[in-house]
Amino acid sequence: MRRYFLIGLYILFIGLMAGEGFARGLNARTEALAGAGIGLIGSGQAIHYNPAGLAFMDGWEAHFTFVDRDYTQYIAGVARNTGIGTFGLSAINYGYYSSDYTISSGYGVMISDRFAVGATLRLFHSGRFRADDLNLDLGTYFVTGLRNTIVAAGMENVRRTGFGHVKLRAGLFFDLMSLLEPESLSHYLDLAVDVNDYINDDRGSWANLGIEYQYRYLLSSYALEIALRGGVQSIYGIGVGDTTWGIGLKLETEGGRSIRVDYAPLTSMAYPDQHIVSIAFVF
Numbered sequence: 001m002r003r004y005f006l007i008g009l010y011i012l013f014i015g016l017m018a019g020e021g022f023a024r025g026l027n028a029r030t031e032a033l034a035g036a037g038i039g040l041i042g043s044g045q046a047i048h049y050n051p052a053g054l055a056f057m058d059g060w061e062a063h064f065t066f067v068d069r070d071y072t073q074y075i076a077g078v079a080r081n082t083g084i085g086t087f088g089l090s091a092i093n094y095g096y097y098s099s100d101y102t103i104s105s106g107y108g109v110m111i112s113d114r115f116a117v118g119a120t121l122r123l124f125h126s127g128r129f130r131a132d133d134l135n136l137d138l139g140t141y142f143v144t145g146l147r148n149t150i151v152a153a154g155m156e157n158v159r160r161t162g163f164g165h166v167k168l169r170a171g172l173f174f175d176l177m178s179l180l181e182p183e184s185l186s187h188y189l190d191l192a193v194d195v196n197d198y199i200n201d202d203r204g205s206w207a208n209l210g211i212e213y214q215y216r217y218l219l220s221s222y223a224l225e226i227a228l229r230g231g232v233q234s235i236y237g238i239g240v241g242d243t244t245w246g247i248g249l250k251l252e253t254e255g256g257r258s259i260r261v262d263y264a265p266l267t268s269m270a271y272p273d274q275h276i277v278s279i280a281f282v283f
Contacts, residue, residue: 026075026092027065028262028278032246033210034231036192039152039173041141043280044079047088047106050139050154050169051118054079054086054108058256063280069266070274077104085109088120099127114143148175148190165198187215192231207234210244225250229264258282 026048030037037049044061046053060080067073077090088106102125108118120137139154149172156167171194177187190212197205210231217224227248246264259281266274 026067027063028246028264028276029227029229029248030210031266031276032229032231032244032248032262032264033192033212034208034233034242034244036171036194036208036210036231038139038154038169038171038194039141039150039192041150041173044077044086044088044090045278045280046108046118046139047077047079047090047104047120050141050152050171051088051106051120051137052108052116052139052141052152052154054088054106054118055110055116056108056141057081057086057282059282061280061282063278065276065278067266068275079106099125101125108139116141146174147178148188150174168197168199170195186218187213189213208232209234221254223252225252227262252282256282 027037027045030040030045030049037046040046040049041053041056043057043063044054045063046057057079058081060078062078063076065073065075067075071094074093075090077088079086079088086108088104088108090102090104090106092102092104094100094102102122104120104122106118106120108116110116118139120139122135122137124133124135126132135156136158137154137156138158140152142151143149144151152169152171152173154169156169157165171192173190173192175188175190177189192208192210192212194208195205196208208231210229212227212229214225214227217226225248227250229244229246229248231244233242244264246262248260248262250258250260252258260279262278264276266276
């Protein structure tokens with residue numbers, strides 16, 4: 001009964017949010033979760049949200065994101081676990097202004113089997129403003145004793161040479177299903193919560209809340225994972241802001257190789273009919 005109650009709660013959550021607002025970003029999965037990405041681990045795309053998450057991935061990963069908004073944007077990256085940590089590299093082209101781009105390099109390492117730290121160095125070049133900006137992001141992850149529960153924190157723009165404000169982020173990620181049913185499950189209901197604040201700006205604090213239901217089909221030589229996602233942003237003192245939703249598919253072989261495709265619509269009154277698609281290959 002508890003299982004079906006949680007699934008029903010999730011479906012209601014999605015139904016209330018579908019079609020309202022959007023959050024812009026660099027990855028379809030995180031955008032579908034309203035930007036709640038600091039607690040997500042095991043992907044090279046963590047370089048954009050919390051570099052400590054790089055430490056939890058295995059092997060190689062190549063990822064690509066296509067954003068179709070009022071202009072076209074492309075994001076590409078690669079990451080590799082070398083045994084002494086995971087190195088990542090990413091490039092972003094802003095499309096509307098072909099002379100604007102960002103290049104990021106990141107590193108994540110396990111301090112213990114539960115704790116990881118990471119850093120991302122990000123260079124932003126703007127032909128429009130004839131300026132360059134070099135920023136440093138820091139991140140941490142702590143895997144708690146509770147099953148599938150992670151506490152994360154980070155600081156963006158710790159070192160900045162021009163653009164950007166210093167932002168503090170703290171997050172929590174846990175699997176509601178495994179907390180209620182500790183035995184091995186074929187499906188998950190994950191909750192991701194981020195709290196954000198600019199420490200040198202008066203724009204205030206805000207929270208991102210995302211929920212993701214995943215069902216995993218185990219077949220003879222591979223596994224197929226289907227994900228439904230939704231999220232909402234809330235600005236303190238103002239109320240609920242943008243809401244988001246999205247879907248994802250992942251195909252994984254017995255050897256650990258996989259391909260993951262994520263999609264989220266980006267729709268608003270100002271920018272209708274926008275889309276973001278992300279593809280990741282693990283090999």
